[in-house]
Amino acid sequence: EVQLLESGGGLVQPGGSLRLSCAASGFSLSRFAMSWVRQAPGKGLEWVSGISSSGSNSYYADSVRGRFTISRDTSNNILFLQMNSPRVEDTARYYCVKDRRESPGPPYYFDNWGQGTLVTVSS
Amino acid sequence: DIVLTQYPDSLAVSLGERATLTCKSSQSIFYNVNNKDYLAWYQHKAGQPPRLLIYWATIRDSGVPDRFSGSGSGTDFTLTISSLQAEDVAVYYCQHYYESPRITFGQGTRLEIK
Numbered sequence: 172e173v174q175l176l177e178s179g180g181g182l183v184q185p186g187g188s189l190r191l192s193c194a195a196s197g198f199s200l201s202r203f204a205m206s207w208v209r210q211a212p213g214k215g216l217e218w219v220s221g222i223s224s225s226g227s228n229s230y231y232a233d234s235v236r237g238r239f240t241i242s243r244d245t246s247n248n249i250l251f252l253q254m255n256s257p258r259v260e261d262t263a264r265y266y267c268v269k270d271r272r273e274s275p276g277p278p279y280y281f282d283n284w285g286q287g288t289l290v291t292v293s294s
Numbered sequence: 295d296i297v298l299t300q301y302p303d304s305l306a307v308s309l310g311e312r313a314t315l316t317c318k319s320s321q322s323i324f325y326n327v328n329n330k331d332y333l334a335w336y337q338h339k340a341g342q343p344p345r346l347l348i349y350w351a352t353i354r355d356s357g358v359p360d361r362f363s364g365s366g367s368g369t370d371f372t373l374t375i376s377s378l379q380a381e382d383v384a385v386y387y388c389q390h391y392y393e394s395p396r397i398t399f400g401q402g403t404r405l406e407i408k
Contacts, residue, residue, distance in 0.1 A: 206397075216336075216344065216387055218397040230395035266343055271355070277395040280334035282355060284343035 173197035173283045175267045180288030186256050191288055193250040193267030201226070201245045204270040204278040207252050209263035210287075219265070220252060221278040230277055235261070257292045264289050296320055298388050298400035306408040313375040315403045317388035322368045325392065332392035335364055335373045338402070339384045347386075348373065375405075383407060 179191040191207070206221035220241040221230040229241050240253040250267055265288050268281035297320040307313040323332045331351035338344040346355045348364035351371055361376040375382055388400040 215385075215402045216338075216389070216399040218389075218395075218399070221395050221397075271346065271349060278397065279332075279391040279394055280346060280349045280389065281336075281344075282346045284345075286343055 173269065175269065175283055175285035177265065177267050177285045177288035180265065180290045182291045182293060183254070183257055184294050185258055185292055189254045189257060189290060191252040191254065191265055191267075191290070193252075193285060195248045195250060195267075195269070198269070199245070200224075200243050200248050200250060202273050204272075204274065204276070205241075205243070205250050206268050206270070206278045206281065207241065207250075208266045208268050208281070208284075209261075210266070211260070211263040214263075217263075218278075222250070223277060224270075224273070224275055228277065254290070257290070259292050262290060262292045295396055295398055296323065296390055296393060298390055298398060300386075300388060300400035300403045302403060303401070304404040304406065306406045307375075307378045308408045309380065310377050311408075313378050313382070313405055315373040315386050315405070317366075317371045317373070317400050319369045319371070319390060323390045323392035324368050331367050331371070332390055332394075333364075333366075333371055334389045334391065336387045336389065337382075337384045338387060344387065378405075378407070380407060
């Protein structure tokens with residue numbers, strides 16, 4: 172059974188830093204592209220960042236490029252999102268999501284979602 | 295970026311009746327090389343993570359009840375629930391992956407029981 176368990180959320184000041192983790196089980200991160208998708212309070216879903224199954228390619232939404240970094244530890248099957256210089260508008264629940272396809276390419280659509288971890292950016 | 299607009303923003307349907315949700319893309323998301331529309335639908339219930347319902351516009355994900363169906367092509371897509379059940383109350387999102395990794399979601403349609 173596929174499981175995704177996020178952690179690392181909390182309160183962070185604007186301009187600070189925070190690292191989100193996603194412990195994956197039931198499959199190998201090296202076989203599937205992974206992404207982070209967020210939902211701000213009262214808003215819809217927004218794709219934030221993704222990483223290919225090979226780990227060679229990482230992708231970012233314009234809103235976070237240059238501030239956030241996605242990475243993974245395949246030995247421990249953990250996905251990360253390093254959030255540097257967060258802004259108030261980055262306040263959201265962050266979901267770790269697995270691509271449906273076993274493919275070397277970029278993320279497409281997501282068949283497994285974690286419960287999410289809440290990030291609040293505020294002074 | 296491709297913009298997906300969902301209609302209506304909210305919808306109330308009686309139990310057992312048909313619910314029709316629409317998603318319109320700002321440009322075609324049909325790729326004629328593989329004859330596929332790059333569109334997915336998700337169901338998001340309160341307090342739960344979203345659930346994949348449909349991909350490639352018409353393919354139901356495993357375990358999804360057959361009362362859910364996806365249709366459409368090009369720029370206009372529909373998610374139909376043939377006979378609404380109480381457990382179908384949720385927000386429904388469409389998502390394109392035509393320009394992957396530049397993935398975007400629609401703003402969502404909130405479905406309630408009348």
